[in-house]
Amino acid sequence: MVNALRLPVALLAASAVAEAFVAPSSSAPSTRLGSTVTEEAVATTPSTASKKSKSPIFEHLKFDGKPSFDVIEKTRDYVSQASWDLDASIYDDEYVLRGPVIGPINREDLIGSQKGLGLREAFPDVNIETFGYTIDPENPYRCFYFQRWRATHTGDLDAFGDVFPATGNEMEAPVSVFTAVWTPEGKLIYEQVGAVIDRFEGNTQGKAAVFGLLHTAGLKLSAGVGDKGFRLIQRLGHLLGGRGRSWSKEEEIPSWWKSTSRGADGTDQY
Secondary structure, three states: OHHHHHHHHHHHHHHHHHHHHOOOOOOOOOOOOOOEEEEOOOOOOOOOOOOOOOOHHHHHOOOOOOOOOOHHHHHHHHHHHOOOOOOHHHEEEEEEEEOOOOOOEOHHHHHHHOOOEOHHHHOOOOEEEEEEEEEEOOEEEEEEEEEEEEEEOOOOEEEOOEEEOOOOOEEEOOOEEEEEEEOOOOOEEEEEEEEEOOOOOOOOOOOOHHHHHHHHHOOOOOOOOOOHHHHHHHHHHHHHOOOOOOOOOHHHOOOOOOOOOOOOOOOOOO
């Protein structure tokens, strides 16, 4: 059973790494994958009077609706320098990250989950194009942006001891959208990562960012929302331990995160 779980759990841990690879600006070389990155035009959307969100999470994240700083510029600056070495003071104490099948997870667990993967060595030429920064018109603290990843599998991928030899395969992942939400104090409290815009784009069968890299290296596992097998693998991975977490322990998830969905569970109905 342990051997059967090795690849799925490696995939889970890798999905958390996506947050660490948010694209740096072209003027700031990546400290993570040694990637080449470009940025395109920034779009701003004026904030309007906010409607009440049906989700208590997103209603909470509106705060007072009156940021005292430029949220787009703050997000651009964060994306340009984000790495595991980034000053931890930028993150709120109640920070949460959520992806399609990872999270809710805190910063400490994110860092622990990214250990044991050799993505930098396997994909030394990864190119991340970041573009389209825009503000949610119903929440001025919430900034969206898009990324397109390209890379070549020129090095062996060592995923927690399972080695995937270099194939020379080129990856083009579909564009995905990312989210950054800031508090009135200018702290990052919430990130959403890797939501695919169009699964028919690219050559990774709809997998974006880190999942696209793993797919290109040969780790082609189903990891869809609601997938019963994948949900079981996530929970068994937690029981076995030692490979990072797919979401944080219940007592370590902030109270503002009202969703009961964990990892690849289905979405709540409010």
